[in-house]
Amino acid sequence: MPVMEYIDAIRLAMKEELARDESVFVLGEDVGVKGGVFTTTKGLIDEFGEMRVMDTPLAESAIAGVAIGAAMHGMKPIAEMQYSDFMLPATNQIISEAAKIRYRSNNDWSCPIVIRAPIGGGIFGGLYHSQCPESIFFGTPGLKIVAPFTAYDAKGLLKAAVRDPDPVLFFENKKCYKLIKGEVPEEDYTVPIGVANLLREGQDITVIGYSQPLHFVLQAAEELEREEGITAHVLDLRTLQPLDREAILEAVKTTGKVMIIHEDNKTGGVGAEVSAIIAEECLYDLDAPIMRLCAPDVPAMPISPPMEKFYMLNKDKVKESMRQLALY
Amino acid sequence: MPSNNHWTEVAMPQLAESLVSATIGKWLKKPGDRIEQYEPICEVLTDKVNAEIPSTLDGVMGEILAAEGVTVSVGDIICLIDAESHEAELSPAVEKAQDIGSVSQATTGKDVSMRTRYSPAVQSLAAQHDLNLNDIKGSGLGGRITRKDVLAFVEQRGEAGPAAVSASPFEGRNQQVSSEPSPPLGTSIPNVRHSGLHLTESPRIPTIEVEGAGTGRSEYYIDVTPIRNTIARNMRQSVTEIPHAWTMIEVDVTNLVLLRSQLKEDFKRKEGVNLTYLAFLLKAVVNAIKDYPIMNSFWAVDKIVVKRDINISLAVGTEDSVMTPVIKRADQKNIAGLATEIEELARKTREGKLTLDDMQGGTFTVNNTGSFGSILSYPIVNYPQAAILTFESIVKKPVVINDMIAVRSMANLCLSLDHRILDGVICGRFLQRVKDNLEGYSQDTKLY
Numbered sequence: 058m059p060v061m062e063y064i065d066a067i068r069l070a071m072k073e074e075l076a077r078d079e080s081v082f083v084l085g086e087d088v089g090v091k092g093g094v095f096t097t098t099k100g101l102i103d104e105f106g107e108m109r110v111m112d113t114p115l116a117e118s119a120i121a122g123v124a125i126g127a128a129m130h131g132m133k134p135i136a137e138m139q140y141s142d143f144m145l146p147a148t149n150q151i152i153s154e155a156a157k158i159r160y161r162s163n164n165d166w167s168c169p170i171v172i173r174a175p176i177g178g179g180i181f182g183g184l185y186h187s188q189c190p191e192s193i194f195f196g197t198p199g200l201k202i203v204a205p206f207t208a209y210d211a212k213g214l215l216k217a218a219v220r221d222p223d224p225v226l227f228f229e230n231k232k233c234y235k236l237i238k239g240e241v242p243e244e245d246y247t248v249p250i251g252v253a254n255l256l257r258e259g260q261d262i263t264v265i266g267y268s269q270p271l272h273f274v275l276q277a278a279e280e281l282e283r284e285e286g287i288t289a290h291v292l293d294l295r296t297l298q299p300l301d302r303e304a305i306l307e308a309v310k311t312t313g314k315v316m317i318i319h320e321d322n323k324t325g326g327v328g329a330e331v332s333a334i335i336a337e338e339c340l341y342d343l344d345a346p347i348m349r350l351c352a353p354d355v356p357a358m359p360i361s362p363p364m365e366k367f368y369m370l371n372k373d374k375v376k377e378s379m380r381q382l383a384l385y
Numbered sequence: 386m387p388s389n390n391h392w393t394e395v396a397m398p399q400l401a402e403s404l405v406s407a408t409i410g411k412w413l414k415k416p417g418d419r420i421e422q423y424e425p426i427c428e429v430l431t432d433k434v435n436a437e438i439p440s441t442l443d444g445v446m447g448e449i450l451a452a453e454g455v456t457v458s459v460g461d462i463i464c465l466i467d468a469e470s471h472e473a474e475l476s477p478a479v480e481k482a483q484d485i486g487s488v489s490q491a492t493t494g495k496d497v498s499m500r501t502r503y504s505p506a507v508q509s510l511a512a513q514h515d516l517n518l519n520d521i522k523g524s525g526l527g528g529r530i531t532r533k534d535v536l537a538f539v540e541q542r543g544e545a546g547p548a549a550v551s552a553s554p555f556e557g558r559n560q561q562v563s564s565e566p567s568p569p570l571g572t573s574i575p576n577v578r579h580s581g582l583h584l585t586e587s588p589r590i591p592t593i594e595v596e597g598a599g600t601g602r603s604e605y606y607i608d609v610t611p612i613r614n615t616i617a618r619n620m621r622q623s624v625t626e627i628p629h630a631w632t633m634i635e636v637d638v639t640n641l642v643l644l645r646s647q648l649k650e651d652f653k654r655k656e657g658v659n660l661t662y663l664a665f666l667l668k669a670v671v672n673a674i675k676d677y678p679i680m681n682s683f684w685a686v687d688k689i690v691v692k693r694d695i696n697i698s699l700a701v702g703t704e705d706s707v708m709t710p711v712i713k714r715a716d717q718k719n720i721a722g723l724a725t726e727i728e729e730l731a732r733k734t735r736e737g738k739l740t741l742d743d744m745q746g747g748t749f750t751v752n753n754t755g756s757f758g759s760i761l762s763y764p765i766v767n768y769p770q771a772a773i774l775t776f777e778s779i780v781k782k783p784v785v786i787n788d789m790i791a792v793r794s795m796a797n798l799c800l801s802l803d804h805r806i807l808d809g810v811i812c813g814r815f816l817q818r819v820k821d822n823l824e825g826y827s828q829d830t831k832l833y
Contacts, residue, residue: 260533261533312532313504313506313532314532340505341505341506341508341509342505342506342509343504343505343506344504344505344506344507344531344532344533345504384525384526385525385526385529385531
């Protein structure tokens with residue numbers, strides 16, 4: 058099985074879906090001739106032409122709106138938001154239109170769009186190239202949200218998203234693009250939306266998270282096991298909406314000590330919902346207060362390198378929190 | 386691997402903010418050597434500077450884990466140091482207690498504040514197995530009984546009736562798991578740099594090795610060192626981004642030559658450093674920059690940033706490289722101070738002792754090309770600065786003064802400039818001011 062980078066897995070998924078289904082097309086800012094600012098769509102225009110890999114004006118609301126209209130007409134658009142930070146002009150289209158079309162039309166219409174948007178910081182991108190907007194869309198029924206961490210999941214979830222009959226937000230982490238590599242089958246496969254993935258088994262603590270911070274969790278877990286004999290049970294949510302409640306509860310029950318981790322800020326983040334589910338469903342299995350490790354509640358990622366470092370999670374911060382929880 | 390506890394691991398330090406790895410240059414200590422705290426144990430090469438890693442403690446050098454030429458990520462262990470002294474005298478039992486750390490301290494120490502705080506999981510298990518929680522020892526924070534304590538108690542009771550359980554939840558497993566740490570499932574994490582948006586591969590840092598003439602006699606290869614790589618990158622960036630222009634002026638330094646030969650013996654005796662022409666030149670340049678501050682600037686696309694501090698980058702060459710250490714706030718130093726600083730930086734460069742701090746903040750570069758006999762050169766601007774000035778050889782020449790031929794000591798000054806910021810007129814005036822300053826040195830010139 059070939060080992061490829063996360064970004065290559067995403068590109069491969071789009072390529073395969075474009076080849077498989079005539080109704081699939083890609084649109085976004087600079088996705089065509091330039092091949093995407095991160096090279097995510099590189100080469101697609103050469104293979105599929107400009108009618109299926111479309112450069113759009115710098116107007117996110119229009120990108121989402123065009124995609125929604127095309128989807129209602131039977132197409133399967135993959136709309137790219139260059140950075141998830143730029144996605145906010147399109148929130149009205151996404152939340153008020155895409156999410157509600159099936160419900161509003163009493164099932165006469167549907168909206169099978171995929172919106173891809175790179176999230177996350179730590180790339181010296183500052184305020185407007187580093188945000189994690191999951192929580193903005195998280196509480197909206199009618200949307201599905203996926204945020205893969207492994208290269209395997211990136212390909213499988215994107216293909217599943219394209220084939221899903223309803224709108225899916227695909228949050229890919231830009232720090233993972235080149236950082237995360239893994240075995241990715243060249244053949245066709247999908248990863249089911251709504252199913253979490255156990256990355257590691259352990260007895261002392263349970264860590265629940267998604268996207269790039271899991272990289273630190275796995276590093277820290279390995280060191281803690283080697284150095285102190287602390288073993289961590291690590292669950293990758295993969296899908297944020299709908300959450301895999303069974304997998305969450307099962308992971309909690311394994312150790313009774315839970316840490317929830319994400320790069321989005323703490324207040325109102327995905328971790329708040331996960332901890333509420335745990336508190337509602339398995340209070341009597343808890344052996345320690347639920348712990349959340351997230352970005353601080355400040356308006357945005359700082360541009361200053363030392364402050365960015367302070368803001369971002371890293372292996373040492375994660376390891377220390379995991380140790381504290383294990384010792385509790 | 387040594388199994389004793391008194392081995393201390395030495396990790397690759399974070400030498401600079403953006404640094405993620407460094408190459409081991411040379412080990413200065415062999416296994417078995419005695420080391421004192423702060424004594425250098427090895428040299429490391431980075432693409433910015435070469436540095437020495439000091440020992441963090443007194444002891445004896447242990448196993449070297451990173452061989453010379455190997456590139457090591459920041460934080461990875463490079464060697465072990467045996468911190469013998471008092472720690473070696475501890476009995477194994479004490480060491481063991483230390484090994485399990487705060488867990489055992491929590492139970493043997495005084496803090497039992499959490500002893501009777503039972504978590505929902507503990508209460509559920511106690512009810513389920515009909516346990517009296519007073520019989521169970523707590524291994525958690527503040528003597529708290531953890532879920533695992535209860536499970537261990539239940540398991541032990543099943544085998545041997547009620548008994549105290551192990552004090553540490555992690556004890557015992559430590560050895561067992563360390564031999565085979567289970568790999569994370571379903572993913573592999575490569576070791577890559579983790580700062581900045583670097584989506585391109587970083588350059589390979591090779592070992593410095595010359596392939597001999599054994600195979601082919603017509604040519605041989607020299608691997609590019611990190612320093613060479615940095616020079617190449619900076620030069621290429623400067624030449625491609627900065628539209629260069631060039632100008633030259635001839636200066637009569639006869640008076641300066643006289644002045645220096647008069648003062649240099651005395652100065653050497655008093656200050657212990659050589660009084661070089663370069664010190665006089667720097668003073669002349671710095672004073673001219675004060676009059677034309679635009680020389681001390683850099684291009685920022687929609688604006689020009691003029692720096693208030695005049696920090697002179699001094700090009701110092703060695704056989705195989707050139708470095709540009711910086712004389713900070715040169716405008717606040719006199720000729721004697723500049724001479725001392727020049728000597729200090731030249732020495733550090735030759736000995737490879739420059740620190741990152743020595744290399745940063747330059748605003749204008751001066752290169753003493755005369756020191757290797759050049760009479761004319763076309764320098765490349767030290768990116769992102771606005772200009773670079775060279776001081777060429779002092780040559781005795783026949784010169785016409787007042788319609789008479791005289792033999793004077795002459796030198797050329799060459800200036801390369803960023804033509805986006807600077808034009809001919811301003812540079813001509815600047816060079817004229819440097820020339821005036823140099824020709825203005827006389828017997829009355831004060832060094833201090």
